[in-house]
Amino acid sequence: MIVAERKPLEEIKTMVSGFKNVLTVGCGTCVAVCLAGGEKEVGVLNAELKIARKLGGNPIDMGGVTVERQCDMEFLEEIKETVGQFDAMISLACGAGVQFLAERFPDKPVFPGVNTSFIGANRDVGWYEEKCRACGTCVLGMTGGVCPVTMCAKSLFNGPCGGTNQGSCEIHKDQPCAWHMIYERLSKQNRLESIIEICPPNDWRNTIPRTIVQPGYKGRKEAL
Numbered sequence: 001m002i003v004a005e006r007k008p009l010e011e012i013k014t015m016v017s018g019f020k021n022v023l024t025v026g027c028g029t030c031v032a033v034c035l036a037g038g039e040k041e042v043g044v045l046n047a048e049l050k051i052a053r054k055l056g057g058n059p060i061d062m063g064g065v066t067v068e069r070q071c072d073m074e075f076l077e078e079i080k081e082t083v084g085q086f087d088a089m090i091s092l093a094c095g096a097g098v099q100f101l102a103e104r105f106p107d108k109p110v111f112p113g114v115n116t117s118f119i120g121a122n123r124d125v126g127w128y129e130e131k132c133r134a135c136g137t138c139v140l141g142m143t144g145g146v147c148p149v150t151m152c153a154k155s156l157f158n159g160p161c162g163g164t165n166q167g168s169c170e171i172h173k174d175q176p177c178a179w180h181m182i183y184e185r186l187s188k189q190n191r192l193e194s195i196i197e198i199c200p201p202n203d204w205r206n207t208i209p210r211t212i213v214q215p216g217y218k219g220r221k222e223a224l
């Protein structure tokens with residue numbers, strides 16, 4: 001899932017300081033699971049903002065709504081009447097959701113209420129770990145299911161580097177060396193031949209937004 005963190009109240013307060021009637025839009029998927037931007041967090045943010053603005057002598061009316069997914073136009077369509085009643089919006093979705101909300105309602109200023117942090121996994125309640133950097137060329141099959149792009153400080157596709165030291169990374173002493181972990185994992189699976197296979201360099205020139213159309217839907221895209 002995409003993991004995000006709520007922005008500090010002061011930052012959000014500053015962004016909407018010129019508005020009196022603001023709708024906070026939560027997202028019911030990734031950001032709800034990681035406790036940053038679901039229905040509950042919409043309520044908490046609205047209460048905090050209302051109190052802060054009242055104390056500052058500049059009261060604000062806040063509305064709240066949570067859609068199933070902000071990164072899907074179908075669900076944004078459902079809130080168009082509600083959006084019409086407000087001057088601006090705070091989105092608690094990831095960066096993709098914020099941009100889709102802004103695209104669907106281009107006349108309304110939209111402000112991000114969270115910092116989108118990473119693609120991660122849920123280790124425990126409220127505890128999330130980064131697992132993938134969406135490099136576009138997944139090599140997990142060769143690395144025993146350990147991501148070298150995320151876990152290695154140098155994002156090496158072929159490792160380890162010369163600095164690995166008794167299982168630790170030379171860049172961050174508290175961080176296990178990704179390539180040591182890969183070695184251990186492959187060793188347990190009797191697949192060490194994978195570690196000596198040279199991985200071609202990734203194409204890091206992802207300077208334009210990437211688009212994926214799944215094979216079964218190419219005709220549909222062309223017809224649009």
Ligand code: SF4
Pocket residue numbers: 131132133134135136137138139140147148149150
């Ligand atoms: S190699 Fe790592 S960063 Fe790349 S897609 Fe796979 S898990 Fe994600």
Ligand code: SF4
Pocket residue numbers: 151152153154155156159160161162163164165168169170171176177178179180
């Ligand atoms: S010590 Fe290991 S994790 Fe750290 S940069 Fe070198 S190969 Fe990557």
